[in-house]
Amino acid sequence: MTLWALKLEYDGRGFVGWQRQVNGLSVQEVLEQAASRLCNGVVPASVIAGRTDAGVHAAAQVARIDLPDGLTARAVREALNFHMKPHPIVVLAVAPPPNADWNPRFSAIGRDYRYLILNRAARPALEAGLVWHVKQVLDADAMHRAAQSLLGRHDFTSFRAAACQAPSPLRTLDRLDVQRVGNRVIIDASARSFLHHQVRNMVGTLKLVGEGRWPETRVAAALAACDRSAAGPTAPPDGLTLMEVRYPRDPFGTQQ
Amino acid sequence: MTLWALKLEYDGRGFVGWQRQVNGLSVQEVLEQAASRLCNGVVPASVIAGRTDAGVHAAAQVARIDLPDGLTARAVREALNFHMKPHPIVVLAVAPPPNADWNPRFSAIGRDYRYLILNRAARPALEAGLVWHVKQVLDADAMHRAAQSLLGRHDFTSFRAAACQAPSPLRTLDRLDVQRVGNRVIIDASARSFLHHQVRNMVGTLKLVGEGRWPETRVAAALAACDRSAAGPTAPPDGLTLMEVRYPRDPFGTQQ
Numbered sequence: 001m002t003l004w005a006l007k008l009e010y011d012g013r014g015f016v017g018w019q020r021q022v023n024g025l026s027v028q029e030v031l032e033q034a035a036s037r038l039c040n041g042v043v044p045a046s047v048i049a050g051r052t053d054a055g056v057h058a059a060a061q062v063a064r065i066d067l068p069d070g071l072t073a074r075a076v077r078e079a080l081n082f083h084m085k086p087h088p089i090v091v092l093a094v095a096p097p098p099n100a101d102w103n104p105r106f107s108a109i110g111r112d113y114r115y116l117i118l119n120r121a122a123r124p125a126l127e128a129g130l131v132w133h134v135k136q137v138l139d140a141d142a143m144h145r146a147a148q149s150l151l152g153r154h155d156f157t158s159f160r161a162a163a164c165q166a167p168s169p170l171r172t173l174d175r176l177d178v179q180r181v182g183n184r185v186i187i188d189a190s191a192r193s194f195l196h197h198q199v200r201n202m203v204g205t206l207k208l209v210g211e212g213r214w215p216e217t218r219v220a221a222a223l224a225a226c227d228r229s230a231a232g233p234t235a236p237p238d239g240l241t242l243m244e245v246r247y248p249r250d251p252f253g254t255q256q
Numbered sequence: 257m258t259l260w261a262l263k264l265e266y267d268g269r270g271f272v273g274w275q276r277q278v279n280g281l282s283v284q285e286v287l288e289q290a291a292s293r294l295c296n297g298v299v300p301a302s303v304i305a306g307r308t309d310a311g312v313h314a315a316a317q318v319a320r321i322d323l324p325d326g327l328t329a330r331a332v333r334e335a336l337n338f339h340m341k342p343h344p345i346v347v348l349a350v351a352p353p354p355n356a357d358w359n360p361r362f363s364a365i366g367r368d369y370r371y372l373i374l375n376r377a378a379r380p381a382l383e384a385g386l387v388w389h390v391k392q393v394l395d396a397d398a399m400h401r402a403a404q405s406l407l408g409r410h411d412f413t414s415f416r417a418a419a420c421q422a423p424s425p426l427r428t429l430d431r432l433d434v435q436r437v438g439n440r441v442i443i444d445a446s447a448r449s450f451l452h453h454q455v456r457n458m459v460g461t462l463k464l465v466g467e468g469r470w471p472e473t474r475v476a477a478a479l480a481a482c483d484r485s486a487a488g489p490t491a492p493p494d495g496l497t498l499m500e501v502r503y504p505r506d507p508f509g510t511q512q
Binding site: 009010011057059077081085088089090091092120121122123124125126128130241 | 313333341
């Protein structure tokens with residue numbers, strides 16, 4: 001068998017998330033079922049960089065999968081894309097892992113997420129399912145200033161889902177930029193890794209600042225409280241997209 | 257009754273186009289049925305700036321509709337958006353027409369369309385239905401240069417659908433810009449008005465240049481031939497969006 005690194009794009013609508021679940025179709029199941037067509041029906045196990053929840057999207061998820069020897073990277077890409085039709089999941093790039101013990105999750109040194117808020121009166125038509133629709137005009141500058149108090153290494157218990165399985169609530173947040181572009185508020189978050197729901201909980205909290213319901217300084221206080229109930233609600237999955245997973249050496253080089 | 261100008265956004269997937277047809281649901285039918293809820297069930301007639309074909313999208317279509325007196329612009333917007341759920345059609349803005357004889361179609365002085373090509377190996381997942389997927393790498397610079405030969409006032413018979421009902425094939429093309437942004441090729445077209453399928457026929461022709469199958473100069477020759485068979489095929493509707501309709505005075509002012 002040969003190990004391959006895959007870069008995936010998917011629309012999270014209609015899936016129960018990355019991970020296999022009994023209550024619906026997962027991205028993992030579609031990928032592994034497609035891969036089984038290359039493995040005489042045996043379903044190979046895949047490993048990914050970061051599990052995404054139901055409704056969360058990926059522009060560049062990274063996975064590892066074990067396939068029979070003798071295939072080219074191009075053949076793997078085309079065969080998987082063929083067998084994943086018509087599901088909104090595609091393999092963008094395929095490459096040999098950079099080294100034998102490469103693991104898409106543990107070898108990653110950075111993850112970039114983007115959260116999109118459509119900030120206007122009318123619900124989305126062209127971007128339904130891909131944005132969080134917020135009617136009240138948000139002060140993106142205030143959200144950005146408040147966000148800066150979360151940068152650095154902290155105990156992020158206040159922004160962590162109850163179901164989070166990480167052994168430690170300590171994370172280092174490298175970037176949390178909020179900017180307005182027309183009627184969209186764009187939030188870019190980068191870290192080596194995130195806790196479960198961390199981005200959505202930070203966004204749900206910053207929205208309270210953007211609405212003027214919270215003073216900017218309350219975000220730092222919520223962080224310091226180390227108590228989930230001190231922070232704001234969880235933003236919906238629709239607006240969240242995993243944009244990039246970074247490695248010491250990019251397995252995909254210049255591939256699209 | 258009171259006349260209102262409406263600005264609409266819609267996702268053309270799943271519709272037979274703007275105009276009512278016997279073979280499926282149209283954008284017009286959804287809008288007029290929603291409006292009938294404000295008119296004691298009587299279906300009011302709407303007029304629009306430019307009919308869109310099946311699968312073509314609008315970020316800012318403009319329509320006119322006659323509704324009972326006594327409603328505010330905000331009430332019209334909210335009521336129509338409520339009654340158009342769950343269809344991917346929304347009213348972005350509502351305003352009184354600039355003058356009594358204002359007509360969204362005949363008063364328009366400019367229309368801007370954008371055509372998006374996703375130029376990569378893998379089919380689209382996040383933007384399925386919103387882009388034309390072209391696998392072969394396109395030379396966007398060559399497409400742009402060739403496009404410039406179509407600017408100005410010409411007989412556009414070569415780029416006109418057989419079903420086009422316009423009395424004259426003469427049109428003045430003000431802008432046809434082609435640019436690459438990452439793995440997308442973006443085509444922006446502006447004119448006072450377009451013939452039926454004109455943008456899609458121009459895009460289908462420029463793609464031949466982008467692939468290197470046509471020399472750049474052949475686009476001018478195709479125009480001069482005044483013969484539909486001299487130009488390239490019609491690009492699919494997916495990538496096309498009506499971006500803006502311009503008037504001597506913008507009815508919507510600064511509304512979103």
